[in-house]
Amino acid sequence: MVLNDRGRVLHKGHYKLKAWQVAMEVVETVYRETSALPEKERYGLQAQMRRAAVSVPSNIAEGAARGSKADFRRFLLIARGSLAELETQALVCPNLGYPPISGELQDQIDQLFKLLGGLVTKLEQTSPLH
Numbered sequence: 001m002v003l004n005d006r007g008r009v010l011h012k013g014h015y016k017l018k019a020w021q022v023a024m025e026v027v028e029t030v031y032r033e034t035s036a037l038p039e040k041e042r043y044g045l046q047a048q049m050r051r052a053a054v055s056v057p058s059n060i061a062e063g064a065a066r067g068s069k070a071d072f073r074r075f076l077l078i079a080r081g082s083l084a085e086l087e088t089q090a091l092v093c094p095n096l097g098y099p100p101i102s103g104e105l106q107d108q109i110d111q112l113f114k115l116l117g118g119l120v121t122k123l124e125q126t127s128p129l130h
Contacts, residue, residue, distance in 0.1 A: 014057075014064035019115035022108060023057035023079070029105045030086065037098055045096075049089045055082035056112070073123045080116045083109060 014020045030053035034046045056079045063075025087109050090101040 014061040017060060017064065017119075019076075019079075019112060019119055020057050020060045020064075022112045022115060023060055023083075026056060026083075026086075026105070026108045026112060027053045029102070029108060033099075033102060033105060037093075041098075045089060045092065045098075049086060052082050052086040052089060055079070056086070060116075069123050069126070073120055076116055076120050076123070080113065080120075083112055083116065 027050075030049055034049050037046045059075045059079035059082065063072040063079070066072060066075065090105065090109075094100040
């Protein structure tokens with residue numbers, strides 16, 4: 001049994017997924033690191049990077065809650081697309097003269113790509129998707 005900080009039982013399957021946990025860490029890192037972007041990027045690059053980051057664990061959770069392997073796989077692929085979007089936006093930062101992403105964030109992104117890929121592969125190798 002898993003409890004939240006208020007002692008309530010967490011019964012959501014995605015809470016136990018390492019990919020979802022790492023994705024939540026990516027969100028925290030992105031919010032922390034994008035705070036250093038200039039004020040003029042508040043509604044531009046900063047907002048876009050934050051939306052892409054939040055999209056990753058959100059899609060993992062939505063897919064897990066759908067109840068079918070096919071839906072879960074589809075949402076994992078969407079999460080992976082959002083992660084690729086985030087990584088691309090992070091790589092844009094130094095091209096615009098902003099600080100590059102940290103090694104911590106790049107390591108988290110790399111780890112999450114592997115975890116998502118592993119989940120997709122596992123779903124494809126088990127019983128038929130439906």
